[in-house]
Each structure stands twice: as structure tokens, then as C-alpha cells.
Amino acid sequence: MGLLKYILRRLFTIFVSIIVVIIITYVLMWLAPGDFFNIAQFQASAGKVATLTPEQLQVLIKGFEEKYGLNVPLWKQIWNYLKDAFRFKFGPSFSNPNEPIEVQIARRFPVTATLAILAMALAVVVGIPLGVIAALKRNTWVDYVTMFISMIGSIIPAYLIGVIMVIIFSVYLRWLPTSGWETPKQMIMPVITVAVGPMAIIARFTRSSLLDVLGQDYIRTAYAKGGTDRAVIMRHALRNSLLPVVTVIGPQLAFLFTGTVWIENLFRVPGLGQLFVNAASMRDYPLLVTSTFILSLSVMLMNLLVDIIYAFLDPRIKYQ
């Protein structure tokens, strides 16, 4: 019951926080110089080629503003947006008037989610053991090599790793297709490329957290009770050392859910990143606000999930 109450309270906080985020986004957009639809510019382009009376111009601007909901005061625009956004209705975007934003998101989100989950799973499956090995073999060549690899993974941009993989595995070895997102073969390189960064972070966090736990009194006690390395590490140390790792994984996954534009473009993965990345530079307000909405919602929900997982990892944590 405590958990349910806690979740409901957190969901309410998320709801309020999203409203605040959207208000801030709208106000910032409103303050930013440079409009998508600039009356003077419009008139300059239209007026050069035709005699557009002010009367016609006025109606024309009105039609445009009505289509995109810009014909009402700012507070009402925000209200209208929020009203629809919580029902996942976002209206048309400036840069793609062909279809509503929610249709575009519905098509792209499953792709991004699959890529994010697969990549994060790979990062966890490889990153945690790497961290454990490095911690257990602390200050040996195994530790140095493992940490060197993880450092390289976090230093080299994922994009570059992707390009190198394409050149090796597609162009020269011809083992894998360069791009696409239909067959498992096509998914291998994008998933690895996205996984490398989080994998390196998880490995380093696991290492330092495990080292921290291994120095605790209760580990010494467990050994004193005659526990084997395997039993002590698996049953006592690793589980406790995962708390900070889970804290890292949550937001990482949330960011992956909003797309990884370079990787998507490189491997022609039809995900959300490509959709959102141009929103700001295009002054595509509906899309820009929606990307903020989705990102904030993902981060907050992931944080909630992480907090819930804490309780399973550490029974001492109680929700009130």
C-alpha cells in the first residue's frame, strides 16, 4: 500500500513538473529572437510577386495562425497545448504539415525504444561484468586493460565507432549491411554503437561502487563467517553495489528514448532523434515543445522506476 501511495504521489509530482517545464519552454521560445513565421518576411516574399492587400494579408496570417494555434495569447497557447499533450495529441508541426506529431512519434517511438532497450541491455550485460572483473582484479593488468577499454568507449564519440564498424564489417568484410532497421543483422552495429558509451559508464560505476562495498564491515563479516569469494560477492557485495549503477542507467535510458540522432542518421534507423533534432533550429515550436515534453516525461518516469527498483535491491529502503 505504501508503494502504491508513493507511486501516486510521485505521478502527481511528475504531472506538476511537466506543466512547469512546458510553461518555461513556451516562455523561452517566446523570448527567443527569430520567428518561424515572420510577418515582414512573409510580406517581402509575397509582396514582390503580387499585389497583396493588407486585408488579404491579414486573413492569410490569421489562417496560418489558426492552423498552428498561434492566434491566441501565450497563456492560452500553453493551456491548449497541455490540455492536448496529456492526451498525447500534439497537432501539426511546422516542418512537416503532412501529418500530426503524434502520428510521427507513434511510428518512430517503437524503433527508438527497441534500439534503446537492446543497447542498454547489452551495456548492462557487458558493463557490469567488466566492472566486477576490474574491481576484483584491482590494480592488476586486467583492471588497467578493462578500464582503458571503458575509458576509450566513453571518450571516442559513438558516431566514430559506428563509422569504423561500417568500414570494417560492411565495406571490407561484407559481413553486415551498412544500415537499415529490419533484419537482426541490420540491428547489430547500431545497437553496439549506442551501447558503447553507457557500457563504459556502467563498467566504471560498477567498479568504483563494488570497491566501495568490498571495504565495508559486513563484507569482512561475511568472509569471517566462512563465505566463499563467489558467495560473498554475488550475495552481498554486488547487489549492494548496484544501487549507484541503477541510478545511472535510469536517466541514460531516458535520454536514449528520445533518440540518438547521429546514430540514427548514420545507420538509417527511423527513430525519434531525427525528428526532434531540427526542431530548435527550424523554430518548429510545436515539435520543439513536444520533444521537451517527451524527454521530461521519460526522465521523470525513469527516475520513478529507478526509485522503485531501489527497494528491491535494498530492502532497507522504505517508501513513505
Next chain:
Amino acid sequence: MRSKKGLIILFVLVSVLLLSGVINGQKEKVVSLPFWDTPGLVPYYWQAQHILAQGTIFEGLYGYAPDPKNLGGVKVVPVIAQSYKVSKDYKVWTFKLRKDKKWSNGDPVTAKDFEWSFKYYASPKIPDLPAWAGPLQFFENFWAVKSGAVDPDKLGVKALDDYTLEIRLSTPRYDMKEWLCVAQAVPIHRKTVEADPQNWWRPGKIVVNGPYIPVSWTPGKDMTLVKNPNYVGERGNVDRIVLKFGGLGLQQYMAGELDAALINTVAEYKFVLSDPKLSKEFHEDIMDCFWNGYQWSRGFDPIMDNEKLRKALAMAIDREKLCKDVLGGRALPLNKYWPDGNPIGDKLKGIPFDVAQAKKLLAEAGYPNGKGLKTLVFYITGGGDPVVEFIVDQWKKNLGVNVIIENIESGLYWNSYVWPSFSPDAKAGFTVMGAPMNNLEIGALFKNSDHTPWFFDFPTSARKRYYELQQEQDAWLRKDGGLTEADWKPLLEKRNTLYETYKKIVSTEPEKLWVAELTQSPTWYERFDDLYEKWKAAKTNADKTNYWRLAGREIVGQEIFQNWYLNMTERARNAIRWRYRAVNRPFNEAVKIVHYGLQLMQDAYYMVPVYLAKAQWVQNPKLEGLMLYKFSWGPGFFNFKWLNLKD
């Protein structure tokens, strides 16, 4: 019984093989090409789909055929049109249509399809139509229809019978055939659109009249087109085209996943040339529908009024060195808006690279060896720009002029620094300019250099006034008042003063074509008087305020014009006059005189050409008929109807 079953199986197998073309030796011919990511397939929007609409999935009355020697590498050919007649004043165009053209569902393509489609595009149902990108803007009553003031039936287009289309224009247009090649001039299938106005364009639903039908589309990934079985007309032998969006083009090509790939960097270019196989598959062409260089910022620092300074800077750039050392041979030096070797470029005089002369000019400008000249700002966006770094370095080395590079956010850069009429926040300096032709039409032959007379070539004080008046004009949309005669008094007084000046301008302007436009009814004062009469008859306060606001905008509009006309240099006025002369004659004739205007615009040194980019690509040697897209959005490939894949 068993043998009967066997026979049936054999029959089915043979049928399948025959259908798939295996037995008769016909293998499906598939071509994969890089393409811009398309957000949909509605032809009239200015997204990548407009390029696909031109001749691949849709066709209009006219279209492009490859002609490497011509401007843009294309020539205009009749597609659905069979013949045309034009009135003496070039305002009424009558087209006879071919009778054998069909939609992909077998329906005939008729003049009524064009009439309905054009009226649909022009209607207020599509408030965000980018009208500047198509010919509808010139149709009689287009703006009145678009604004909802008159019924779409009043638009200047009519199907006189099933195969005769009449287009009536508000002003003469000599290049209608050229304009009718673009995406906004293709028809769409009425029944499909009306049945599902939101989704008619989706693969599986869309009915097209071009040589290929889109059958699948994944934004961010790819689109597949197959041959339209009902297409009538010349086309290549390719059965299926897969358009791939994004990815590593050259690597996809090397892995055998693309039949052509654009080369995007100097490193790729060098790699291709050093590879024995790729170097044989290498092609290049110049992007002569663009000029690349810089423009002065659109701010209000009087320093830019100094013509000798502008000229000195334009002359002090070693364009040869730039193309060789910085652009690695992927561009040609360009010192005029059109290059040598084409009918316009051959008649233009270039800006010489002459450091001694530039130094002399700089001294005459009041800044010997750059002394006394404030630090200028070169605005860029995105990452570093080696071309800008080179230019800045040349100015420092050759003239002693200090220029710093300032990187600004891209939305702000394009909307507020590069393309607005004016940038009040910009300091004295420059922005990068890659000025393209949007499509083949007479106005575009000026490649946006006509911004010089429109927004640059008059004193800063007048430019600033122009900007302030624009702001004032916008403010009129929201002004309160207009309920009493007293509110009209200042407007009426201004109207009379402005009218006197207007009369003088009209009586002294030597270019008749310009005068004709200025005096075309309804003129600004006729519209003002009409609004005043409407105000008198208005019954509600809201209507009264509205008419008063609109009248206020008319007055400020005229003030803007007079401020511009009276303050512009004679050179700018002459440039505009040549522009009028060019756009008022057939395309081929316009090409012969357009250089007069261009030269005047270039000689103001506000918009300065520096280099001409090359399009470079590798291509499957078996592939023929690949057309390079040289206009705005280019380089890329388009008009796939000509593709041919050799065995």
C-alpha cells in the same frame, strides 16, 4: 491422380517463374539511390517531396529533361501539354493536353484534374502553402482566393474542355512553361484526395500520374517506388527504385547497397581518386545554379555605406588559392554571379584579385592599411567554417583589416542574419551566402542578388527607416482606435502628401514596366479610399477598427516604398529596371539581357561571389540517365524517369 497433382504443381511453378521473369530472362531491374528524407508525399509543400514530385511520381504540363549544356543541366519539355497559345499580353495561357495520359489507377488525366488541383492548392484549406515556390502566385485572384475573400472558383484557371486548360494571370508572365515544371504545378487525383484528405498521399493509397508509384515509405530510412503500369510516355527500364535517406553514402556504395553516392568531403574525394575502381566510376559537375561567397550583414552600421571599402575587400581574396588549398579542388574560383562558359556568365565582368588596387581603394576609403577601421564581424553558424577562416585571413594579410568570426545558433542565423530584410542586432560585418535558384524561372536568374537593390544599396539611415516603418506596419495590425473621424485625420493628411510624391515618381520613372506595376489598379490610394468608404458604412466598432488598421497599413506600405525608391542609388534603380525588362520577355530572351542587371548588383559589392561548388559522385557504370539536381536543396538526384540500367 498423383501425376495430375504433379502437373498442377508444375503449372503453378512455371506460372510463378514466368511472372517473376526468371524463365524469359527478365530480371527485375532495381536501382538504389541516396535521397533527402521526405516528411510525406504531398507535392505542394517545400519539403524534399517537392523534388520527388517533379517528374518521378507526378507530372505536370511541362517537365525537365536532361540537357547538360543548358542552365541547371535541364531543358523544359512538354509532358502532359501538347501545345500552347499565349495572348499578346502574356496573361492568358491556353494549353492543349495529350489525350493518352493516365493516372496510376487507369483514370484519364484531364484538364479538369489541373483545374481542381490548382483551386485546391489555392484555397484557404491550405493556409501554409509556400506560394512563392510555385506558379499559382501569378494566377488571377490567387491571393484573394487564398485569403478567403473570394471563392476558389474565381481563380484564374479553367478547363475549357477535357483536354484544354486556360490559365489567366494577374500580371504578364513570360516564363509560365518554366514555372509549370515545378511541384506546385502538378495535379493530384481528386477522388482519392476527397475520400481521405489527411492520408491520400500515403503509399498504398496514393494515385499518381508519374512514371513511378511509391509503395513503401519509412521516414528516416527509405522509400520504394515501382513502375506505374498505366504510365504512358518515354521512360527508362528500371522496375524498382529504392531511395535511401541518410547513412554513409560512399560506404553504402562500396558495399554494393547504393548505385550512386555523393561525395561530401575532400577526404572522400581524394580516397575515390586514389582507388583504381572508384576513380573510374567518378563523376563531377559544377553547381552553377548557386554562387557561394558572402554578403554584408544587414545591420545598420554606416561603415557599410563606404563603397570603396566594400570593393577593396571583394578584390583582396585569392579565390584560386581558396579552391586549391581549402576546398581541395571541390570548387571553382568564382568572381561573378555566373561562371564563364554559360550565356550569362560570359557577359559578366568579374571582380579581379588585385591586392595593390584593393590597398589603394582601402586608403581612399579612409583606412590606409586597415588603420582606423573597426574590427568587423563575420557571422557563421554550426562548426568552424574553413572558407570564412581563409577569407578573414586574406583580409588581414592583404589589407590589414581585422575581422573576428562569431558563431551563432542556426535558427537565429538563418532567420535573423542571413535572409531577413534587415538585422537590427547585426554588427558591421558579413554572413556566409550560398545563393541558389529555387527553380528554372527568370527571376531566379538573379540568384538572390536582387536583395542588393531591395535591401542594401541605399544609405544606412534610409535602411534603418525602412526597418522602422516595417515595424510600424506590423504594429498597425494591433492598434486600438479608428472609431472617429478624428482618428482618420492624420491618415488622410498623410495620404494626400504621399499621393503627391507618388504622382511625381510615376511621372518621372523612365521604366514603363515599373510604372505599369505602380499604377496597376487597385493602387494603394484606391485601396485606401475603398477602406475609408467601408469604414463609413461599417456598423460595428470592431469593423471600424479593422478598416482603420488596414488603411494605416496601406499608408505605411506607401511610406516604405517611397523611402526605398527615393533613397536608393541610381545604380540600384537601374538594376531594378533591368530586372523588369528581363522578367517581361520569354525565358530565352531574358537570358540574353539578365547580365545587365546582375552586373549592377554585383558592382555594389554587398553580395560577393567567391567560389562555385562542384557536385561529385560515384555511379554504377551500368546506370544511365541519372539527373543531377542543381537547384536549391542540391546537389542530389531527381527526375528518375530517365534511369536506365544496362545488363
